[in-house]
Amino acid sequence: MSDAPPVETRGLVKRYGDIVAVDRVDLTVEHGDVFGYLGPNGAGKTTSLRIMLGLIRPSAGSARLFGRDPLIHGAKALEGVAGFVEAPRFYPYLSGRRNLRLLADYDEPVSRIRIDEVLETVELRDRAKDRVGGYSHGMRQRLGIAAALLRAPRLLLLDEPTTGLDPAGMRDMRELVRRLAAEGITILLSSHLLNEVEELCNRVAIIRRGAIVYQGELHELLARAATSYRLQALEPERALSVLLAQPGIGEVRLDGAALRFSADENAVAALTLALGQAQIAFSALIPETATLEELFLGMTDGESSDHDRPVALAV
């Protein structure tokens, strides 16, 4: 069972009446991944995480954590798994420490020292005696992480852990995630922040209106976003041979009268010289940039308007 992937969903569907919140989602998170689950608000990230944690029942399909389905195995499916959906919530009338002691008692008994340890990890030890009702949003987020760490998880499910935090809080939270990942914890992290996922994750899935539109290595996704160019040369055939011989030029293809290729700026600058030396005239050399941002917006249907943006994408 331990060889089973930390997260594996197959054909996951959640319907609310006519609304399909999660639409046939197949996710696989491998051991050691820091997996970014990326999508705009309302795309179905939280709903999928709720199904994984056994909080809601899928309309169809299955979600397995280390091979165990919460629908079948109940709370045992969460063995070695911890995390939170939406903002972590606690009993406001109990102190931070007492909340943790309560939650520890919902698992196997842990020592006071262990509770101090996790409080230390999230830098809440000074405020542990205060009621959670008086905590800031950022402190509750950190207490949420502390509560998750009490379970000594092998898999952490974190739903937008930096949402609502100030810049310093965001930086600290990301630092914490990085540290936990370095300790070997597999992490599934949902986010609508591209740079966050870029900074932390090795693999990503992009969800749009409940359906996965991309899943794979982050560097592959970044490669897609690498700048591509269109070259309008008078002698395309000759230009093609120059392109092919030129270092730093990739994915060259002849597209009618135009040549398309990908390259970084330096390679393109060098290319113009090479074309000049070869006496190949060209009428246009146009960058067709798709930043990761645009890639994301394209995949998620440009939820921030501007449909004319050139987005070269087929997934």
Added chain:
Amino acid sequence: MTAVARVYRWEIAKLLAQKRTYLGLGTAIVVPIIFVLVLVLRSGGPNDVPLGRYIRDTGLAVPFVVLFFMSIWGLPLITALVAGDIVASESHNGTLKTILTRSRERGQVFAGKTLATATYTLVLVFAMGLVGLVAGSIAWGFHPLTSLSGTKVPAGHGVVLLLASLGVYTLPLAGIAAFGIFLSTVTRNSAAAVVGALMWALLMQLLGVLPGTESIRPYLLGTQFDAWHGFLRTPADWAPVIRAIWLCALYIALPLTGAYLVFLRRDVAGE
């Protein structure tokens, strides 16, 4: 400790950290004291209720009379106050997801909550009864009690009858608590569940006093609040007691089963 026992312990701890628990418990304790104080300061008394005429004869009569008055809506209200909140407060605080993503099964969490509510209900009734006994005894002494059949019951035996009566009295109250838990689980709204459970109790009382309901009256929940009268007859009349036991078992089991099934299967989203 078993899993349910641990959940139970924390449910009690949570109750002890919330104001409404003390509001309920405080009311249950203060009411008999005020009752005694008023009767000490004023003449006259509740002559038309069971044992009302003997209230100044012995402190033992006080808790029985208070039981009668509090059964109308007092105890149902302070029971519903906690029962209606026991699941809904988790929904309100958003903590249901927090505790349901640990190692405890939903059934264990539900069992812990039910036991904590039962404990609260039991404590309410016995605290009220015993405070009444003490306050009454301070005011009028600890003397033999005149039973409903007119015989004298020695004070010591009277205490035994009081404890038995409090026990039987807890049953219909637990029926209201069970209904409160059901509403708390289904509505996810504390206020709705508290008011709903109280309405249920009042409806049962109302049905009992309407004309034409004589045939169903022995089976109404409200009627079971009088089952303890059986203990205060000579010889003891077990019929109302036994009927209260099996009937209340139904009034408790049905809503609890419903609540349990809902709790086990329901989607926990945003709560």
